[in-house]
Amino acid sequence: MIDEITLIDQLQQSKTKETAFRHLLSQYKERLYWHIRKIVISHDDADDVLQNTFIKVFKNINSFKRDSKLYSWMYRIATNEAITFINKKAKEKNIDINDYQQQLVSSLDSDLLFTGDEVQLILQKAIATLPQKQQLVFNMKYFEEMKYEEISDVLETSVGALKASYHIAVKKIEKFIKNYN
Amino acid sequence: MNKELKHSIDFLNQKVGKNTGFSTPENYFQEVEENLSSISFITNFPKERTFTTPDNYFVSVNDSILEKLAPKKNKDVKIISLKERFLQYIPMAAAASVLLFIGINYFSTQKTTFDDITITDIESWFENGYGETYTEELATAINTSDIEDDLFASISDESLENYLLDSTTPLNDIE
Numbered sequence: 001m002i003d004e005i006t007l008i009d010q011l012q013q014s015k016t017k018e019t020a021f022r023h024l025l026s027q028y029k030e031r032l033y034w035h036i037r038k039i040v041i042s043h044d045d046a047d048d049v050l051q052n053t054f055i056k057v058f059k060n061i062n063s064f065k066r067d068s069k070l071y072s073w074m075y076r077i078a079t080n081e082a083i084t085f086i087n088k089k090a091k092e093k094n095i096d097i098n099d100y101q102q103q104l105v106s107s108l109d110s111d112l113l114f115t116g117d118e119v120q121l122i123l124q125k126a127i128a129t130l131p132q133k134q135q136l137v138f139n140m141k142y143f144e145e146m147k148y149e150e151i152s153d154v155l156e157t158s159v160g161a162l163k164a165s166y167h168i169a170v171k172k173i174e175k176f177i178k179n180y181n
Numbered sequence: 182m183n184k185e186l187k188h189s190i191d192f193l194n195q196k197v198g199k200n201t202g203f204s205t206p207e208n209y210f211q212e213v214e215e216n217l218s219s220i221s222f223i224t225n226f227p228k229e230r231t232f233t234t235p236d237n238y239f240v241s242v243n244d245s246i247l248e249k250l251a252p253k254k255n256k257d258v259k260i261i262s263l264k265e266r267f268l269q270y271i272p273m274a275a276a277a278s279v280l281l282f283i284g285i286n287y288f289s290t291q292k293t294t295f296d297d298i299t300i301t302d303i304e305s306w307f308e309n310g311y312g313e314t315y316t317e318e319l320a321t322a323i324n325t326s327d328i329e330d331d332l333f334a335s336i337s338d339e340s341l342e343n344y345l346l347d348s349t350t351p352l353n354d355i356e
Contacts, residue, residue, distance in 0.1 A: 021250075025243055033239075037232050047242065054246045116231030123226055143228060170219045 004070050011061045021058055028071065029054070031144075032078045038139045039082040041104040041124075043113045049085050053078045072153040079136065079154060101128045101135075126176035133157075134169040141166050 002010070002023060010020035032053060037046040056077050064073055090100035105128040108114045108121055116124070127135055136155060140146045141162075148159045155162070 022243075022247070025246060029242060030239055033234075033242075034230070034232070043232070043234055043238075047238075050242065051246050051249065055249055058250055113233045113235070114231060115233055120227060120231045124231070142223065167219070170223050171215075174219045174222050 008061075008064065008066060008070055012064075017058075017061075021061075024057070025054060028074060032074060035075065035139070035144065036078050036082045038143065039079070039135070040086055041101070041108070042111075045085060045089075046082075049078070049081050052085075053081050056081065068153050072150065075154045076156075083132065097132065098129070104128070122177055122180050123173070125180075126173040129176060130169055130172060134165050134172070137162055137165040138169040138173070142170075 002020075007020055007023065010016040011024065029050065033046060033050050036049045036053070037043065040046050040049055053074070057074055060077075064070070068076075086100060087097055090097040093100060095103075102125070105121075105124050108116075108124060114121075127138060130138065133155070137151060140151045140154070141148070146154075148162050151157075151162050152159050157165075
């Protein structure tokens with residue numbers, strides 16, 4: 001396991017860049033994939049976004065200023081790429097991004113790459129009704145079990161605002177599930 | 182209990198009572214209870230992954246990404262020889278020549294009239310020996326109707342007389 005400073009040094013030098021990048025890929029691709037997948041829902045879309053994310057990381061690594069953790073920086077790129085992706089898809093269909101996400105989730109029960117039961121499906125539907133930021137905070141806090149400080153680094157939002165956002169998201173989900181017929 | 186300690190505690194009770202001085206925001210404990218019950222509700226939900234991936238996805242995605250980042254090989258540049266390039270232009274040149282020829286011929290088919298010939302052209306023609314004509318030819322060429330009766334009427338007597346008296350005229354040479 002290479003320490004972060006060494007890894008960044010290697011990524012920013014042309015002689016060692018490729019080897020260091022392969023290491024980066026093997027270390028972080030799964031974690032970034034699952035983060036992206038929760039946003040875009042479909043595996044094929046998550047695959048596209050994941051690849052675009054790593055290509056962006058590779059091309060822009062020299063402009064990484066080391067003012068945050070490398071992983072936070074990558075996570076931020078992945079988040080932005082995923083949001084941009086679904087925004088574009090929603091625009092193509094001429095619908096609101098929330099409506100688009102709810103459309104995606106409604107087709108999950110026929111998705112071979114979704115193995116959740118009925119309750120888990122309802123949970124996904126509940127999450128899709130939340131505003132974008134609340135979805136991100138909920139997924140990162142609840143499923144990915146990130147600390148508020150880490151989420152703050154990624155979303156560039158204060159810890160206090162994140163806590164409020166999370167609590168509101170939890171209440172809304174609870175209400176949705178209890179009212180679901 | 183130590184008498185001294187008891188005395189101190191009594192003193193404090195008397196002064197401040199059991200109030201710590203701390204307070205909470207309005208409805209704080211109600212909200213805490215609600216929040217905690219929501220979180221416990223959610224916490225009971227299963228966290229296991231419900232999304233899955235195709236087999237070996239995380240192996241193949243590595244290759245896909247690295248392939249996209251690999252420098253593109255230069256495609257073989259097609260070399261066209263100078264001769265081939267020259268030969269390519271021959272049909273175009275031939276077509277252009279034909280069009281030019283047709284164009285020149287088209288624009289030069291205007292009929293030349295007598296008005297297009299200047300006096301100097303005629304004089305140089307005669308000087309170069311091309312003006313020889315025979316009487317018979319003149320006779321057939323000139324139609325009497327071409328000679329206007331009014332032609333001589335426009336010449337004044339004075340002009341005629343001057344002409345006849347002029348020593349340079351050929352008539353004076355007749356003896």
